[in-house]
Amino acid sequence: MTEGQPLLAAQEGIWAGQQLDMDSPAYNTAEYLRISGPVDPAVFDRALHHVVAETEALNVTFGTDDTGRPRQTLAPARTWHTHMADLTAERDPHAAALAWMDRDMGHPADLTRGPVFGHALLRTGPEEYLWYHRVHHIALDGFGLSLVARRVAQVYTALMAGEPVPDSGFGTLESVLTEESAYRESTRYAEDRVHWTGRYGDRPPVATPAGRSALPARTFHRHVTDLDRATSDRLRTVARGLKVTWSEVLLAVTVAHLHRLTGAREIVLSLPVMGRLGSASLRVPAMVRNVLPLRVPVTSADSLRALAPQVSRELRAGLPHQRYRYEQLRRDLRLVGGERRLSGPGVNIMPFEYGLKFAGHPSTVHNVSAGPVDDLAVNVYDRGDGTGLRVAVDTNPDLYTRAETAAFQEGLLALLTQALTDPDRPLGRARAHRDILVLDGGPLPAPARPVLSVIAGHAARRGGAPAVEHDGRVLTYAQLFGAAKDVARALAVRGVGRGDVVAVALPRGADAVTAVLGVLMSGAAYCPLDLGAPAERGARLLDGAAASLVLTTGDLAARFTEHPVLALPSPGTGDARPGAAPVSPGPADLAYVLHTSGSTGHPKGVAVGHSALAHFVTAAAHRYGLRREDRVLQFAPPHFDASVEEIFLTLCSGATLVVRTDDMTDSVPSFLDTCARLRVSVLDLPTAYWHEVAYAVSTGAAALPECVRTVVIGGEAALPERVERWRKAVGTSVALLNTYGPTEATVVATVADLHDPGLATGDVPIGLPLPGTRAAVLDGELYLLGPALADGYRPDVPDGARFAPLTALPDAPRAYRTGDLVRVGEDGRLRHLGRADSEFKISGLRVQPAEIENALLDHPRVKEAAVVGEILPDGTRRLVAHLVASAPAPPATEVRDHLRARLPAAMIPSAVEFTDRLPRTRSGKIDRAALAGPPERRAPSAGSPLERTITGVWGQLLGTDDVAPDDDVFDLGAQSLQAIQAANRLGIALGRDLKVAWVFQHPTAAALARFLTGTDAGTGEEAPPSAVLPPTALLADTTLDSGIRPGTGRVRRAPRRVLLTGATGFVGTHLLARLLTATDAEIVCTVRAADAAEAADRVHEALTAHGIALDEGAAARLTVLPADLARPGLGLSHETLSELAATTDAVFHNAATVSIMRDYATLRAANTDSTRQLLRLAAVNTTPLHYVSTLSVAPPTSLAPEVPEEFLPLHGGLLHGYQQSKWASERLLEQAAERGLPVSVHRLGRVVGPAATGRVNERDFLWGVLRAGIPAGIVPDLFEDEVWTPVDFVAASLVHLCLGQGDPMATGPVFNHATLPRVRLADVYDWVRAYGYPVRTVPLARWRESLPRSADAAATTLAFFDSTARDSSTAGATADLGLGRVRSDRVRAGLDGSGITCPPIDRSLFFRHLDHSVRAGLLPVPTPRPEVSAK
Amino acid sequence: MPEHLTLDGFRADLAECLFLEPDEVDLEDGPFDTGMDSLRIATLLERWRAAGADVTFVELAERTTFAQWWQLLSDRREQRI
Secondary structure, three states: OEEEEEOOHHHHHHHHHHHHOOOOOOOEEEEEEEEEOOOOHHHHHHHHHHHHHHOHHHOEEEEEOOOOOEEEEEOOOOOOOOEEEEOOOOOOHHHHHHHHHHHHHOOOOOOOOOOOEEEEEEEEEOOEEEEEEEEEOOOOOHHHHHHHHHHHHHHHHHHHHOOOOOOOOOOOHHHHHHHHHHHHHOHHHHHHHHHHHHHOOOOOOOOOOOOOOOOOOOOOEEEEEEOOHHHHHHHHHHHHHOOOOHHHHHHHHHHHHHHHHHOOOEEEEEEEEOOOOOOHHHHOOOOOOEEEEEEEEOOOOOEHHHHHHHHHHHHHHHHHHOOOOHHHHHHHOOOOOOOOOOOOOEEEEEOOOOOOEEOOEEEEEEEEEOOOOOOEEEEEEEOOOOOOEEEEEEEOOOOOOHHHHHHHHHHHHHHHHHHHHOOOOEOOOOHHHOOEEEEEOOOOOOOOOOHHHHHHHHHHHOOOOEEEEEOOEEEEHHHHHHHHHHHHHHHHHOOOOOOOEEEEEOOOOHHHHHHHHHHHHOOOEEEEOOOOOOHHHHHHHHHHHOOOEEEEEOOOHHHHOOOOEEEEOOOOOOOOOOOOOOOOOOOOOEEEEEEEEOOOOOEEEEEEEHHHHHHHHHHHHHHHOOOOOOEEEEOOOOOOHHHHHHHHHHHHHOOEEEEOOHHHHOOHHHHHHHHHHOOOOEEEEEHHHHHHHHHHHHHOOOOOOOOOOEEEEEOOOOOHHHHHHHHHHHOOOOEEEEEEOOHHHOOOOEEEEOOOOOOOOOOOEEEEEOOOOEEEEEOOEEEEEOOOOOOEEOOOOHHHHHEEEOOOOOOOOEEEEEEEEEEEOOOOOEEEEEEOOOOEEEOOEEEOHHHHHHHHHOOOOEEEEEEEEEEOOOOOEEEEEEEEEOOOOOOHHHHHHHHHOOOOHHHOOOEEEEOOOOOEOOOOOEOHHHHOOOOOOOOOOOOOHHHHHHHHHHHHHHOOOOOOOOOEOOOOOOOHHHHHHHHHHHHHHHOOOOOHHHHHHOOEHHHHHHHHHOOOOOOOOOOOOOOOOOHHHHHHOOOOOOOOOOOOOOOOOOOOEEEEEOOOOHHHHHHHHHHHHHOOOEEEEEEOOOOHHHHHHHHHHHHHHOOOOOOHHHHHOEEEEEOOOOOHHHHOOHHHHHHHHHHOOEEEEOOOOOOOOOOHHHHHHHHHHHHHHHHHHHHHOOOOEEEEEEHHHOOEOOOOOEEOOOOOOOOOOOOOHHHHHHHHHHHHHHHHHHOOOOEEEEEEOEEEOOOOOOOOOOOOHHHHHHHHHHHHOEEEEOOOEEOEEEHHHHHHHHHHHHHOOOOHHHHOOEEEEOOOOOEEHHHHHHHHHHHOOOOEEEEHHHHHHHOOOOOHHHHHHHHHHHHHHHHOOOOOOHHHHOEOEEOOHHHHHHHOOOOOOOOOOOHHHHHHHHHHHHHOOOOOOOOOOOOOOOO | OOOOOOHHHHHHHHHHHHOOOHHHOOOOOOOOOOOOOHHHHHHHHHHHHHOOOOOOHHHHHOOOOHHHHHHHHHHHHHHHO
């Protein structure tokens, strides 16, 4: 026996993986051999025992040394048996065998005790046996399994022949360890390290179909398909032709398939390798296997012929270095923890058919499980019967659904078939399948006329009509035209004309309009400058646009010292200087250059020609229905393209442009008032501002003036919620036009009538193209076509490629690719889905932040919302919601619950941040870049106490003082083993269970602290770690073991034996009494006691204390078992457990440690694990289990208006350990119910003394309050009302519902025992006063302060209040206890006709309780004596 | 296809696997260093067994030069003749 030797490197990796989830069976690997021929089971069993005994790796147990490092001890495996079963009587013996294997695989191995393996010999036919062999991956890898299988065949054959068993030839684990340590000291190791760290030093991104990572799950999905023989043969033939192996062909096709799914330019695969070539381990059954990363660049043009040799070269370059451990490489590259990964999907090719014979009878081998699946793995096996290959795609269920698994495999095999048929065909997505959809705006209503000639026409015919109004000043068309002509002349004098660009640096106003027209009349194009922008930006734009001159005011002229300036009004050049007359522009000339902030952040000058402008104006004026009587507000400053719409549409329609003054938008009401005063009929507003208007109008804070007949909005997506508000407030008589268009397509390309009464709620289309414009939708993206497109960019920019021929259409017309994702609805109208570049992939879903924002804005208190996707340094992707809320801001949990009801889980932001205002860009759009900034690094000394505890532990482990709360410990070099140590030390430091996986998933102290305190939403609230358990952790802790499933069916009969837990408690004694009277069954009570005698004493004491006397017959049916529910196996012997499982007809699980003080970690064993264990026991025989729960598991009324008779999802109201432990039990029962186990859950409110006797529950919290408060003359204001139930009534109801005639399971497993009217606390205190105790009701805080601390009865109560006060100083206990409406229809229906009723809980019943309390000395004798006590 | 196994044939088989010309194969090279993987070894093994050499995967995989492979194949071939 060797004491504690180190693990092999590969074993350490497995050991660390198992620590992430100690109870996971995922590391079980297994295969079975189908033996065709008779097998002698006894001899086979001998052979197995012989081989196990001589295989060192199977005779080990694992532990840790003082430093937490794992060690293995070689010691003979504990006694084990081969499972022998003859399944030939089953209808489908093979399926029965596989089902048995599946169950067996669900049992996690106990590495500390062993054995780490299991064997079964299952007879599935007269001459067919399946030998099943399961081994924990820490002991053997696939090659090790094959060595053992070969040896078993050899030994069995020898035994059957009566020959001596030949020597095994197995080497020792010691020899492998020695070889491994020699390797680590060798130059070879150093060379290998250089190879890998060089090849992967850039830490290539890892693309997977799921788009995220997860820790290995306990199970995996597997989709199996057999390649037929022809395909398998073709695979080998094509491989030979390409001079590669067939496995390399499969690798190449997998790479191409992943490329098609992810679009990634490089795929990094994970390749398990044997790692034994040239090594002593070739003869040692052990875990040696390694994983190689394999990176392959790929494009959609690659054919198999191109890709396969590339794969082959890369693979052969890596294979000589295959001994270098994958885990070590991850450490070298700091790719540990969080969502960092070195490589992606696995491809595991196992070409070896064992070809083993058992005493001459042939066999084939079949894999059952290859171990846990990180992401996705393609496994290829030889079917072994000469018919070809088997492809099994395994996936992690946390990342892929079954359907996705199947789809992946089908796609892979289809691509394989295609590649084998034509190795030269590109493997990327075929373009022929692209669908293109074209929407046509139809012809222009009239020929597009140049804007200047249209305006000149108005000046000539209606010269006196008002053209522009600004701040009380009116310019008629004649005046405007004349002034513009002056400007044009002045420009001409300066030699400016066609082909030039003139910068216009003027504020919004009549002068700006005049200047713009003047520039156009000069033949030049205008380029409006943003006066609010930094001078440096202005100068850059001027240079970029190659402006010849700046047109500005005298005040501003000083800004443009580097450029020629013309100040307005023009300094009386007069109309002299003949020969310098302006020349009218032609349709091909530029009209304006307008700057947009490109996606790169650098402004781009969009150059729009006269022809495009004329087309747009003609189309839009028609579409908007502008008339010369209209008064159109100019809202936009000149450098926004909305101003183009406002100025030219208005002037070309002969209407009046009303220029807004700067102070007009101080508030929405004053804005609308001014619009009314100015008689504005058409409002053209940026959507962001319109959102404010819509909100104000909907709340009545402002009213839309009656003169407004049309509102045009545009600039960003209109929020459905605001559209609804608007429609409700304004109706559909005012036109609301939603416009969409990039500057590159001349202001507006599509328009939708949002006032259309036919639009569904929440539907906000962007409509149809303007006349003359076409819209094409290709791969979801919008392209625009037609004469209104801009000429391009000035100066030209690298992404000018956005203007390009659309080859998918006949004749490849010029198009502008918008970058906007759209959908065409059934009505043929376009819907905007978001920006192609803001799309964020998370959890495999493509998420448009706008969709989440819309859902957020549905919340009544959320005013503004911006959701951004973040990729943290560790690769973790998360969504962050930034909200502006009306005070008081809703708690983050409420916001997320709100979202949960509307969106898939992956779309729920993991952080919710509240802010006073959202950052906006200069154009008023939400500045997402500013929101997505990374958090600042805090100093190591900073952080909350919990964060400092975590950084302190990491500091010790990493040997540094410099761990800051936001540092990613894996960036600092932390390794898996240290993460395991950190979890253990933190668990001790914090006095709670802390899973290793959490440390991996939350690699910064800040994130881990947020997770542990359940304030993951970033509310900044910090609860003491002992008081609050993270809700998500609670969820993780309540997975019902997969092995707990309905066992053999059972016959329903009158119960003969009932198991009851918690029989000594207040409810328990009454339940016991009721069970004894209502049935003839033996009632077995588990009682925590040292021995049977003590247990019996405790039950009888409890019965006596509660005034319950049993008659002899009943007493004879009472059996008391000493047990401890907090211990494994309930503290009962194996035999007792088996016997109970076999003979019990019903289980009533009522036991719980009731403590409002203790945290979940300390209550878990008694309150939650006990449920798990009882479920395991009940499942054996499918015995009904009835669980006594509490209404305090329900969310308070602030979170849910109603408590349904259903299982409850995790919610924020689970503040205390007791509530959490009971909720956790219910969660286990919920899973049991889903699996078909007969369970029921009974939620009780405050259980008060029996109506019949007036006794009270002395240990009840409220009686504690009364006992403390009555002597002091004060009682606290605790809550409004509560559910009260007398204990005798609830016991009778419960027993009836569980054992009565009806089938409780048929009506659903959850019952709320809340049929009686609720009791108001004010009434209770009135009754107390009427009884003769003069008490005053005071606020809780005052009550607590005024009460002497020594009041012994209230000690617990006070401590409780202290603890709740820490959680929430204002809400006090109210939030804990106030429930919404409690449904109890099922209880009512179940009791109907049973005769079980309850007297009302009224003053007379309460007086009986008080009488009892006085008699028992719990309360002082009241003075004066109550006048009604005798009644 | 059980052709008689010769040194030239052996070299040609290796060359095919290693993307080399037969005379470029250095028999002092090891399978491990040349990027030989278990599937290639298994493929060669299949071929050589068909040609009459009674060798196992483990026997090939544990040898560290091609010269040792040829020695093993020659021994086993002779045994069978």
